Amino acid sequence: MTLKDIALRNLRRRKAKAAFVLAGLLIAVSTAVGLLGLIEAMNRDIQLKLEEYGANILILPKTENLSLTYGGLSLGGVSFEMQEIRQADLGRVKSIKNAANVAAMGPTVLGTVEVNDRKVLLAGVDFQAVKILKPWWKVGGTVPSEYDVLLGAEAARILNLNAGDYLKINGSKLQVSGVLAPTGSQDDQLVFTPLGTAQSLLNKQGLVSMVEVAALCNACPIEAMVSQISRALPSTKVMAIQQVVQGRMETLAHFKKFSYGISLVLVLVGSLVVLVTMMGSVRERTAEIGIFRAMGFRRSHVMQIVLMEAGILSALAGIMGYLVGFGTTKAALPFFTGSNGMEVIFDPILAAGAFAVAVIMGLASSIYPALLAARIDPADALRAL
Amino acid sequence: MSYIRAEHLTKQYGSGDAAVMAIRGMSFEIQMGEFVAVMGESGSGKSTLLSVLGALNTPTAGNYVVDGLEVYDLGQDQRADFRREFLGFVFQSFHLVTYLTILENVMLPLATVKMSSKKKRALAEDALLLVGLNGKSHRLPGQISGGEQERVAIARAIVNEPPLLLADEPSGNLDTKTSREVMDLLQTLNEEGMTIVMVTHSPECAGYARRMLRISDGVLVEDIPLNGKDRYLECWSNGAVE
Structure with a gap:
């Protein structure tokens, strides 16, 4: 007791x-x-x-002009000069302090081309990087090889093209290897080819229009990474896409x-x-x-x-x-x-x-x-x- | 030298007009091994005296010395230790803890003692054997008779082998036969050397003691020797004590 x-x-x-x-x-x-x-x-x-979000840093060419688009609406077909980014410079990103946090880097070259008498936007991308940058992409068909194209859902509908069909861009005959399932983004309107193919078709060898970067962001210093990339690429504008997440x-x-x-x-x-x-x-x-x-x-x-x-x-x-x-x-x-x-x-x-x-x-x-x-x-x- | 010495013990409850003097300047001595009965009418101060002797109720004035120890000079903790080591209490209504078994109730005074469970159990079983209840140790108090409960209360009071046993109306709730058995038990303990101070209304029970203190209105009015069990038996057969 x-x-x-x-x-x-x-x-x-x-x-x-x-x-x-x-x-x-x-x-x-x-x-x-x-x-x-x-x-x-x-x-x-x-x-x-946040990690699955895909790209959370955008590298764009620096410009002194203001954008004439609002809510996806382009006003007046105004074009403005923009100095493209040199692809060779992108290697510098690998030397930034937080380089280990970079999961993928996707350079993209953009340009207007004519397909079936219609003007469309051609995007040359690195399909390996796209897998990480845009994990929500669903391709009906196959990912394009060097002389193939991938069509956005809306582009395929308007151009009346399906996987296996052929099209001509700037005199080159290319085969549609696949069609992208609707994403609800601008990607639906685009025609995609591998980066090198697009650079050659657009006559922009060694140049890219923008770079999407996926940073592993579980408590990674995203703002610090933005300034590190800005310093590495001084002629570009680097932005963090984080407003939604921050909210x-x-x-x-x-x-x-x-x-x-x-x-x-x-x-x-x-x-x-x-x-x-x-x-x-x-x-x-x-x-x-x-x-x-x-x-x-x-x-x-x-x-x-x-x-x-x-x-x-x-x-x-x-x-x-x-x-x-x-x-x-x-x-x-x-x-x-x-x-x-x-x-x-x-x-x-x-x-x-x-x-x-x-x-x-x-x-x-x-x-x-x-x-x-x-x-x-x-x-x-x-x-x- | 006396074992217990009470000098001018006074206990007052309340103050001013509401003041009640329960004990008024009471002095007496008790020798080791004595069996003392305290008698008096209801409200005469018997129970207050017992609680003062039990180191439970600080007197308003006077001294209380046990075995050379000035009890009320001790601090609260030392007084608790004094109760554990020197005293055993037997209450009128038994006051067993209802949710503990008979054995656990008897072991209760040992709960704060540093001793192995085996030893505690052995001591409790010995005490139960002494009061003749060794076969019911795992029952709850509600499952045994009043007389048996009183025996458990006595076993609990003696389990730590205290030199002084204080009993408040130990047969107050018992029938004649059981009362006699309980008093026999107390007498046996006294014969084995235990000093007993017992408050009682009953002249029959008082007859077991060797000395009687009669209290009236808080004052010790009579202190007389008794002849022990012979006198009790005489009283029992005649139905009264002179």
Whole structure:
């Protein structure tokens, strides 16, 4: 028979009260775990998306003119001079400080050509880089080899061409190797060939119109990379495509703050539940505590019994709260985010945190009831019997 | 030198007009191995005296010395240690802890003692054997009779082998036969050397003691020697004590 045995026996006897304290702590812990787990899952998802986003840095020729297009609408067929980028210069990007973060670099040459008496935009691209830069591309047919073309969905429709058909560009006969599934982007309007073929057809050997760069961006310094590339290629304009992601991250940061707030409120409410229940329990046990004291239990022994009971319940609530919160997040995630394969993974730090918060919360809320129990005057307690 | 010495013990509850003097300047001495009965009407101060002797109730004035130790000069923790090492309590309504088994109830005073569980269990089983309850150690208090509960309370009071046993109306809730058995048990313990101070209303029970302190209105009015069990038996057969 030890103080721990007394605490355990009492918990077993007062099952309803123990269950109430457990429920108070469990709801607080599991909700906090659920909310924080959800945020973590969404955060991971955004970072994953960021990596799958394709190009997130654009290298364009520097120009002193303003764009005359708005919302995809080109005004007045105005053309302006633009100095193209020299393909040979792109090698310098490999020497920047964060070169390791560059997953792919896709140079593109653009130019207008005539096909079946219609003017179309020809894009010469590096199809190896495109696989990383535009992972959403679905090609009906095959990726073009040197004398083949790939048509955007809209271009194929307007030009009335299918895979296997032939077309002529600037006197060269080329075969349509495939048609791109609609992407909803400007790519639908274009005719694609390998970079070298387009440079030769457009008479722009060694030149590129723009370069798309995919940087592995899980916490990589995208702004720093932009300035490093700018320094390496001073005659170009380098831009980061990150507004959308930044917006989502900001929303998530707000949601995170809100969740911390909700968790704090729940922890306070849970603590109050523990405080009130433990005080009630101590008052119910006045006589019993009087007997303990008469038998030579010190005040600290009485406090130990109360705190041990709270500690046992809190530890249980910490473990169960994490498991319930984890399960709830897993079950609720599809409702919040749609079924896009977002995953909740076991987070040892969150688990340890949930356990620690539950134990600290339970013990802190039980200090006053424990003091109350320790201060019970044994003479008064026994006189009341 | 006396084992217990009470000098001018006074206990007042409340203050001003609401003040109640439960004990008024009570002085007496008790020798080691004595069996003392404290008698008096309801409200005379018997239970207050017992709680003062039990180091549970600080007197308003006076000294209380046990084995040379000024009990109320001790701090709270030392007083708790004194209760654990020097005293055994037997309460009128048994006051067993309902959710602990008989054996666990008896082991309760040992809960804060550094001792192996095996040793604690052995001591508790010995105490239960002494009170004749060794076969029911795993029952709960609610599953045994009142007399048996009183025996458990006595076993619990003696498990740590205290030199002084304080009993408050130990037969107050028992029938005549069970009451006699309990008193026999207390007498046996006294004969084995335990000092006993027992508060009782019952002259029959008081007859077991070797000395009686009679209290009236918080004042010790009579301190007389008794003849022990012979006198009790005489009283029992006549139905009264002189």
